Amino acid sequence: MPSDVIAVLVLYWIAIAGLGLWLAWRSSKLEGRLRDLGGGSE
Amino acid sequence: MRYRGGFYLAVSLLINALATYFALFLTPSEVEMGELVRVLFFHIPPATLCYMSMAVSVLTGAIFLKSREHRHDALSESAALLGLVYGAVTLIGGSIWANATWGVYWNWDPRETTTLILWVAYLGYFLLRMSVGNPERRATVAAAFNVLAFMTVPLSYLSFIIWPSLHPRLGSEGGIGLTGPMVQALLLNVLGGLSLYFWLFRVAYDVRLKRDRVEQLISEETFHAI
Secondary structure, eight states: OOHHHHHHHHHHHHHHHHHHHHHHHHHHHHHHHHHHHTOOOO | OHHHHHHHHHHHHHHHHHHHHIIIIISOOBTTTBGGGGGHHHHHHHHHHHHHHHHHHHHHHHHHHHHOOHHHHHHHHHHHHHHHHHHHHHHHHHHHHHHHHHSOSOOOOHHHHHHHHHHHHHHHHHHHHHHOOSHHHHHHHHHHHHHHHHTHHHHHHHHHHHSOOOOOOBSSTTSBOOOHHHHHHHHHHHHHHHHHHHHHHHHHHHHHHHHHHHHHHHHHHHHHHO
């Protein structure tokens, strides 16, 4: 298998996994902030 | 609710794993490109999702301009965020493919150039959002800018028809000839990408709603403090 094919595949999954993890991290941070402000979670 | 989200993600990842296996090991190579043709299975899905996401973003942005409901602006921003990420994957992945087939990462081909313009336009969309403090005004200005930025989408899509380009076309004369298993693998990868897109979109939208709630509570606290 050419390394370029693997490179594009890995890039695709790093970007998607990175976005997913970043969104999950943001979500948990905002939930904590909401609890601090007394607004609860949606 | 949390369990259903996890179950949906697991099914989506399973579809993607099958699609990747299909693309790498069960499809034949192509006459002209050989094994390199497999890049298209991981290049076309993000490119399609980028265009689709920007279309969702401009549509919900236009709906916001009429409805003035913030959930429409939230949908628009979430779609633009995903479009920006899928656009970056398309640009970088495309340049890796270009280097493998043309010998250079970037040669200002019309498809490359117009897709870069699209990406920069939507980067501008987020910079614009960050520069406006008032949420109401931010949403309005962003939705108006979105209409202008979206013009880059058909420009990118049609670029290799409008201008002479090295970018390969699917199925056309002199383009990439796809056989039955290749078409099936491509459709499976698009389906897998789409299923994951919906999950990411839902999470991005939730994050945006939580951010709105935090901003609202902070402004209420500030108001009561005064």
